[in-house]
Amino acid sequence: MEGSNNSEDFAVGCLLSIKTTLGDEFDGQVITFDRPSNILVLQEGSKPGPRRNIRFLKANYIKEFSFLGQADDPLDVKKCYIDLHTLQAREELALRQAEAEAERIGVGVTAEAQSIFDALSKTLPVRWDKTVIVVMNEVRVSSPYLPDSVSGGTSVANERVKKVIEFERKRLQARGASQ
């Protein structure tokens, strides 16, 4: 849709190959270009259907680009309307999920600790207590998250957690070594 801001370069629908100043390279189709904010909105990928990959790029970061061709307007204006409520619902949902995930991430812990936590969480109920992994509300595993750092709980539970940690560490080492 070409309006008053029909730039010779960024016409809607044209296919471009762009290199950014940060080193990104990609191809995309112009959905729109907003002059005042200098933002170019591109659509990437050729997936038909309502879902697309969209990139909002600040035009001043474009190092170079080349014109690949001209295609139709990728946005079907007739279908473009939004229901805010749906959006809000989606947002809430997303936030809920994000929060749930955030629970699983320890704050101020190393990546290794996190991977041990993840491994434990596959079979045991675990949660973070600052930087301590609490298993089954009983067994505590503190830094450096070695089998020796396991404390608390009944001896059976304790043993179990120790074993899992041992096993996970071995696995991580093996994986790390192979990388």
Add this chain to the structure above:
Amino acid sequence: MLKGAAAVEMSLQQGSQPKFYANGVGRRRAEREGGARLDNKLQSGKSNSNRSSAVVGAKVGVYESPSRDRLVYLLTCLIGHPVEVHLKNGCICSGTYYTTNVEKEFAIVLKMARMTKDVSFRGQKAETLSKAPSKSLIIPGKEVVQVIAKDVSVTMDGINHELQCEKQQELMIDSFISQSRHVEVERELEPWVPDEDDRQCPELENIFDGPWNRGWDQFETNEMLFGVKSTFDEELYTTKLKRGPDMRELEKEATRIAREIEGEDTQDLHLAEERGIHLHENLDIDEETRFSSVYRGIGIDDSGYDETEDIMLDSHNNETFGATSVSYTIEPEDLTHGKSNEGARVLSSSSLDEAQCSQSCTGADCDTGSCEYARQLASEIPLKSLSTSGCESRIQENLHGEHEGNDSVKEFVEERTVEEAQLLTREDSQSLNGKKDGSDKGALSPNATAYAPSNASSKSYEKTSSCAELSEGSLSVKGAREVQPLNSRGRPGSSTSSNSDCVGAVSVSNGPGLSPSSSVGSLSSEKSTLNPHAKEFKLNPNAKSFTPSQTPVRPPSPDGSFYFQPNVPSLPHMHGMPMGIGIGPSFTGHQPVIFNPQVAALQTPQAYFHPGGPQYGQNMLLGHPRQVLYMPSYQPEMPYKGREF
């Protein structure tokens, strides 16, 4: 439009900084004046700065600043969507898109954002500590290089669909798990049409014709081509043929027997099908019955426990093992007395035909139906040749009688009452024939129906009584005739399969081509297999049928004092150890169980633990009304105190 957009943002951010769109209004006006195209419709909407509805549900049409509108539209589509923001310094922030102040410097607000790529720490990867995701992160516009969002829906349908998917994902219902998330459009299915030049598979037409005539030996070819030698030896798989001077004779004899067998009439669906006999063509028999290998009598009601199956199985067994499986014996004396239920195979003379019916109806198609029951006969009469021969003659008699009587009785269930009537009244062939008349049927059918398989659920007692009743009834009805009670007809209950033999196996499969003499002849050779020492089966009319108890094995005893878990072996090592944990996996998910190592005192005054608790290990009582505690420190002798064994 900008105002509308501002309004949108306002509605989205509850408590957001007003500076984001402080100048929105002013700017907008300026733009509008300079704008080339104005859409009157939209303009009226736009003039109202506080109307968020300008954007809600409004179609994005032609604006003076269409590209800006598009931008805003697309940004709006991003709300709630995960995005990646690339920063000038190379860092990447990931989070849920919240809003942007389009008016000003295009700052981006993300919720639950994290730095997925942080270049500020260098060379300290191992020590990098994770950070909590920011509940809300505002990225200044000038830092932003680009915003990348994947799989964004740009239409309402797409957004709705996405929402549905997400919601479903939350619930993780099975049908959703098994579906692909992104299958949106199904292919339009078209019927396959063969190509023009397909030869219509000509070779299929004659591919199976005369394989022996093709002049091609597959083994030869194989050997030639691949050097593979066939090691097939027919005799490995079948009986070795005695090839010799007698070969022709034997062959003839074998063919004769084969023809005889194959020409037999049969009630068995499967055998009938093999032989090309069409049974029950008009009956509504489902595919399973027709083709399944699970043998059931036709018309068997599968709704409840069916003793018929036992009958069938028993007869099958007999067929297979030559009646050696019969473990009970019936005194011949009893045969002629109206004893209540001697077991299924009570062979009163009357029951001969009954037995015949019962045995043969199981579809056991031995050479002849009569042979079958004759065998049964033999099995049940302990080596008393006298009675046997008596029976044999009976057999012959009844055979003939039965023929006529039974020819028409091909159906099972429907005719069952008829047959029962027949069998009940039994005795001589004439009576057999006469059985079919209404009076007999009438008299007996009420009783007979008492035996109908659908009554399988009734208690044995009732059945037995109805058995007796029946016999009495028949006795009274057939005053003149000697009615041999056939109490065995009844179905005493699920526990006695023997009884059920009679009734269930009612179909008669006497073919017209019977050769009683031969069958009887073979009969005599088989009668020696009975166990003479087996105890006689006497039906206990008061016996109750057994049904597995539905109650839980463990009585929920209110006081619980004496609840004793039979499997105590685990007790010894319960010492100071929570059984629950010992069972590894039972750990997870048992959230309500409180493992409290510090519990000092028991809840109950009794000096041992809660019977329902984890002490026994095998049962984790969740949600038990009494708090489940586990005691790591209990006195060792406690478990055995007051325990009643």
